[in-house]
Amino acid sequence: MNKRRPYVRPMDGWWRKNPYFVEYMIHEATALFVAAYAAVLLIGLLRLAQGEAAWTAWLATLQGGWAILFHLLALVAISYHTYTWFKIMPRTMPPVIVGGKKLAGWVITAGGLAAAAAASLALLALVWGMAR
Amino acid sequence: MAEQPKTIEIEVLRYHPEKDKTPHTQVFEVPFTDDMSVLQGVQYIKDYLDGSLSFRWSCRMAICGSCGMMINGIPSLSCQTFLRDYYPARVRVEALAHFPIERDLVIGMEGFIEKLESIQPYIIPKEPRTPAQGEYLQTPEQLAKYEQFSSCINCLLCYAACPQFGLNPGFIGPAATALLHRYNVDSRDGAQAERMELINSEEGVFNCTAVGYCSEVCPKHVDPANAVNQNKTNSAADYFLRFLSPKGGAK
Numbered sequence A: 001m002n003k004r005r006p007y008v009r010p011m012d013g014w015w016r017k018n019p020y021f022v023e024y025m026i027h028e029a030t031a032l033f034v035a036a037y038a039a040v041l042l043i044g045l046l047r048l049a050q051g052e053a054a055w056t057a058w059l060a061t062l063q064g065g066w067a068i069l070f071h072l073l074a075l076v077a078i079s080y081h082t083y084t085w086f087k088i089m090p091r092t093m094p095p096v097i098v099g100g101k102k103l104a105g106w107v108i109t110a111g112g113l114a115a116a117a118a119a120s121l122a123l124l125a126l127v128w129g130m131a132r
Numbered sequence B: 001m002a003e004q005p006k007t008i009e010i011e012v013l014r015y016h017p018e019k020d021k022t023p024h025t026q027v028f029e030v031p032f033t034d035d036m037s038v039l040q041g042v043q044y045i046k047d048y049l050d051g052s053l054s055f056r057w058s059c060r061m062a063i064c065g066s067c068g069m070m071i072n073g074i075p076s077l078s079c080q081t082f083l084r085d086y087y088p089a090r091v092r093v094e095a096l097a098h099f100p101i102e103r104d105l106v107i108g109m110e111g112f113i114e115k116l117e118s119i120q121p122y123i124i125p126k127e128p129r130t131p132a133q134g135e136y137l138q139t140p141e142q143l144a145k146y147e148q149f150s151s152c153i154n155c156l157l158c159y160a161a162c163p164q165f166g167l168n169p170g171f172i173g174p175a176a177t178a179l180l181h182r183y184n185v186d187s188r189d190g191a192q193a194e195r196m197e198l199i200n201s202e203e204g205v206f207n208c209t210a211v212g213y214c215s216e217v218c219p220k221h222v223d224p225a226n227a228v229n230q231n232k233t234n235s236a237a238d239y240f241l242r243f244l245s246p247k248g249g250a251k
């Protein structure tokens, strides 16, 4: 008789078992903030199309305490998402060959983060300029 | 003066298929010196404390790939992990995660062997060649394309690091995909189309959600996550390009 009886361990709570998986789950969860913020901007566009009164009402809503709290939360979540996104990026793309050598992973990560920071600053400067 | 012997506690997940319904832990007091690996720790247990403890090992120099275990929850080669790094705390040893436990620290690896077979891990030449035609020539650039992916020692740490494999054992997984990629990007090989069918299948690369831990634990810097993710792009290209081919994707 076959004495084999392989035991399969359950997967419940797998993501709590390793800090790396926790980071992964937070990364995935912060994507919801990215989606939520896209929705906020889309609603803004919709209100703009509805005329001046709707648009000013929308702007006023954004200045409320809850809206500001949401913005702060979204900023933190989206920053974290950006950071972990570029951290994994070297693993997800084909090798970049520069001068016959493979570009190191950290260079790609640093390049991505620098581009994200530059884009954010440029946008901030643009909006700041327009608002004044 | 001789070094005072130190003692460390090793907690082992035991499972005996004929006696146990479920695995249970057992703690052993193991005297150790600073040059002792975790593998040597469990070997001490087998030699002096409990001869029934089962585990795999061979080279004890990080090249055969048979001694993988979860050490404090991290997939590791036990011959390359040292007891001194855990002392004075207890060290926890368990069979590689996500695989069925055959007995104690021994996992069942048939599933992986089948996958390995399915990727045809050998060069399938583009056209038949006779020895008279001479050897294949390959440039350093052509070698560089696959060299890293050929370093895999089949230790399976990457599978123990992959929750998607844990949730769906059918997923072809990191190492098999890395090896598949190794042959697909070899300039001498001509079987890309056949292997792409596996990449594109239900068991293929789209099970991967880019957790990336597989590459983190790989002792040979194969970066299997990179092979998997490069093949997501290849698979997408394969899908769209077939509409452009004269046969319209028909076999």
Ligand code: SF4
Pocket (backbone or CB within 6 Å): B151, B152, B153, B154, B155, B156, B157, B158, B159, B174, B175, B178, B214, B217, B218, B219, B220, B221, B222, B223, B224
């Ligand atoms: S890819 Fe790395 S971790 Fe996975 S089996 Fe090969 S050597 Fe081991």
Ligand code: FES
Pocket (backbone or CB within 6 Å): B057, B058, B059, B060, B061, B062, B063, B064, B065, B066, B067, B068, B077, B078, B079, B080
């Ligand atoms: S015993 Fe061979 S890799 Fe550890």
